Amino acid sequence: MHFFAKSLVPLVLLTIVLGEEIYENSTNICERCKCLRGRQFVLDCSDSGIHNTIAEWPEHDTSLVATFSNNNIGNLEVLPHSDKVTDLIFSHCNIKSLDNGVFKAVRNIQLIDLSYNDLVTEGISPEKFKGPYNNTVYEPLGLTQLNLAYNRIHSLPHKIFEHLADLRQLNLEGNQFKVLDPPTQMALSTLSNLETLNLASNQLTELVGDAVKSLRNLKELNLSYNNLDAVPETLSYLGETLEYLYLDHNPIFEMSDESFLGVKSVIELSLTNLPRLTYVNVNTFSPIKNLKVLFLHTNKNLFDINSQAFGENQTLEELYVQDNALNDLNYNLTKWSNLKLVNMSGNDFFCGCNMYNIAKDLKEDVKRDKDGPVCVNLVSGQSMMIYELTEEACEYQTTGPSPPYHLIIHHYRILRIFTVLVAVALIVCLLLTITILLLRYRKYRMNRSYPFATQIWYNPITNTVT
Numbered sequence: 251m252h253f254f255a256k257s258l259v260p261l262v263l264l265t266i267v268l269g270e271e272i273y274e275n276s277t278n279i280c281e282r283c284k285c286l287r288g289r290q291f292v293l294d295c296s297d298s299g300i301h302n303t304i305a306e307w308p309e310h311d312t313s314l315v316a317t318f319s320n321n322n323i324g325n326l327e328v329l330p331h332s333d334k335v336t337d338l339i340f341s342h343c344n345i346k347s348l349d350n351g352v353f354k355a356v357r358n359i360q361l362i363d364l365s366y367n368d369l370v371t372e373g374i375s376p377e378k379f380k381g382p383y384n385n386t387v388y389e390p391l392g393l394t395q396l397n398l399a400y401n402r403i404h405s406l407p408h409k410i411f412e413h414l415a416d417l418r419q420l421n422l423e424g425n426q427f428k429v430l431d432p433p434t435q436m437a438l439s440t441l442s443n444l445e446t447l448n449l450a451s452n453q454l455t456e457l458v459g460d461a462v463k464s465l466r467n468l469k470e471l472n473l474s475y476n477n478l479d480a481v482p483e484t485l486s487y488l489g490e491t492l493e494y495l496y497l498d499h500n501p502i503f504e505m506s507d508e509s510f511l512g513v514k515s516v517i518e519l520s521l522t523n524l525p526r527l528t529y530v531n532v533n534t535f536s537p538i539k540n541l542k543v544l545f546l547h548t549n550k551n552l553f554d555i556n557s558q559a560f561g562e563n564q565t566l567e568e569l570y571v572q573d574n575a576l577n578d579l580n581y582n583l584t585k586w587s588n589l590k591l592v593n594m595s596g597n598d599f600f601c602g603c604n605m606y607n608i609a610k611d612l613k614e615d616v617k618r619d620k621d622g623p624v625c626v627n628l629v630s631g632q633s634m635m636i637y638e639l640t641e642e643a644c645e646y647q648t649t650g651p652s653p654p655y656h657l658i659i660h661h662y663r664i665l666r667i668f669t670v671l672v673a674v675a676l677i678v679c680l681l682l683t684i685t686i687l688l689l690r691y692r693k694y695r696m697n698r699s700y701p702f703a704t705q706i707w708y709n710p711i712t713n714t715v716t
């Protein structure tokens with residue numbers, strides 16, 4: 251008996267090795283990792299030198315949260331069985347591949363975090379995410395959150411989500427999407443329950459309509475850190491549901507009354523760090539009927555916001571316009587007394603009637619910031635606290651020796667355009683003159699050398715004739 255048992259152990263080990271399924275011994279896993287029993291069972295194996303999937307989960311009667319961050323795993327093998335709701339974190343694990351059906355034994359899985367790994371498009375085929383097999387079909391996984399951020403994915407296999415019908419949150423941030431190609435469009439079009447989509451930090455130049463038009467429940471979209479040079483028109487497909495929209499750090503250079511056409515339900519909009527944006531046109535935000543929070547800050551070249559950028563019946567509550575290049579803000583821009591939070595620091599405001607009236611209307615609560623925003627008195631050249639301006643400010647502007655700042659800037663812009671035009675015209679004239687002169691010179695030379703040419707040309711003929 252003993253002999254038998256002894257020889258069986260290596261045998262079992264051998265078959266495990268041959269089957270290429272090597273598991274971490276999980277007998278005393280709570281000594282190697284941290285185990286925390288509470289409302290949830292938390293198994294924290296981060297940074298524990300783990301290379302393979304563990305053989306068994308420790309006993310647990312509650313939901314399970316298992317963290318394996320910062321291990322060198324490479325290939326993720328099929329996970330051990332659990333009926334409980336599970337959250338699994340495998341970020342920073344150098345994962346290059348997944349076993350087919352890697353999550354099939356944890357079918358009530360809720361969240362998978364595979365961020366910061368080495369997955370490429372070929373490594374995330376639909377078979378990887380299939381659930382347990384039952385009577386000719388694969389049961390779906392219960393997964394609601396999938397994080398594939400910071401891998402090397404440039405396209406999604408078109409059926410990748412076929413076993414993930416319940417997906418609510420998808421994070422594809424920091425991958426290599428340049429375009430959302432047809433397979434990716436097909437994949438996304440199956441996610442009718444999706445609520446949050448993060449496509450930030452890719453290299454997208456546009457948002458293809460077919461990729462988003464089936465996302466009937468999308469509430470939050472992050473498109474920050476891409477190469478968009480305009481607000482994508484296709485956002486109107488999401489108009490009925492989208493509430494949070496982030497477009498920061500893009501080369502967007504213009505915004506007009508068409509930019510957000512159809513984007514009706516957005517509540518919070520973020521447009522920061524847009525270095526090419528210089529002005530915001532009339533009615534840009536008018537289509538966004540429920541806009542409450544606008545982040546329009548740190549746009550280094552934004553010098554003007556049209557006084558009617560928001561249109562009628564606005565619902566704005568928070569306005570962040572700090573660190574732009576604004577010289578003025580029109581008093582009619584919004585109903586300042588409705589705002590609950592405002593930041594206007596770090597601009598090039600000149601003190602005037604607008605600043606005085608805005609400061610007068612703002613709630614005391616909003617103005618609590620003791621290092622509040624400043625403006626420059628164009629008469630004296632002094633810097634003044636906007637929240638402490640008096641009615642006198644209305645005179646700085648009209649009696650000032652120079653016209654207001656923004657007019658000067660407009661003036662210089664026009665002057666610059668004019669100079670460029672004149673320069674171009676001069677160059678064209680010069681080129682034309684040179685061409686004409688050259689042509690004339692050639693004609694003159696040809697005329698002069700004509701007799702020679704005739705001599706050379708005619709000599710042989712005369713020779714043959716003679």
Ligand SMILES: *[C@@H]1O[C@H](CO)[C@@H](O)[C@H](O)[C@H]1NC(C)=O
Nearest residue numbers: 263274275276277278279305
């Ligand atoms: C796992 O480790 C325990 C001791 O920690 C040992 O008794 C047991 O035999 C090991 N199991 C396997 C399958 O290696």
Ligand SMILES: *[C@@H]1O[C@H](CO)[C@@H](O)[C@H](O)[C@H]1NC(C)=O
Nearest residue numbers: 357382383384385386387389
């Ligand atoms: C397997 O499928 C049948 C119907 O096809 C279903 O009634 C049953 O609950 C399934 N079993 C499991 C474990 O999901």
Ligand SMILES: *[C@@H]1O[C@H](CO)[C@@H](O)[C@H](O)[C@H]1NC(C)=O
Nearest residue numbers: 423450451472473474475496
């Ligand atoms: C959007 O993505 C950017 C880039 O990764 C990130 O910094 C930002 O926090 C995200 N915004 C939200 C609201 O998730």
Ligand SMILES: *[C@@H]1O[C@H](CO)[C@@H](O)[C@H](O)[C@H]1NC(C)=O
Nearest residue numbers: 536537539560561562563564
């Ligand atoms: C604004 O509200 C008023 C009164 O409720 C309404 O008559 C008007 O049509 C609204 N304007 C817009 C552009 O919705």
Ligand SMILES: *[C@@H]1O[C@H](CO)[C@@H](O)[C@H](O)[C@H]1NC(C)=O
Nearest residue numbers: 557579580581582583603604
């Ligand atoms: C604001 O609007 C009112 C009414 O339309 C107008 O009389 C006033 O001049 C405007 N103020 C500014 C600063 O443009």
Ligand SMILES: *[C@@H]1O[C@H](CO)[C@@H](O)[C@H](O)[C@H]1NC(C)=O
Nearest residue numbers: 572573592593594595596619
């Ligand atoms: C306004 O923004 C500036 C610059 O980003 C920041 O330093 C300051 O704390 C903000 N003020 C308030 C009241 O939030």
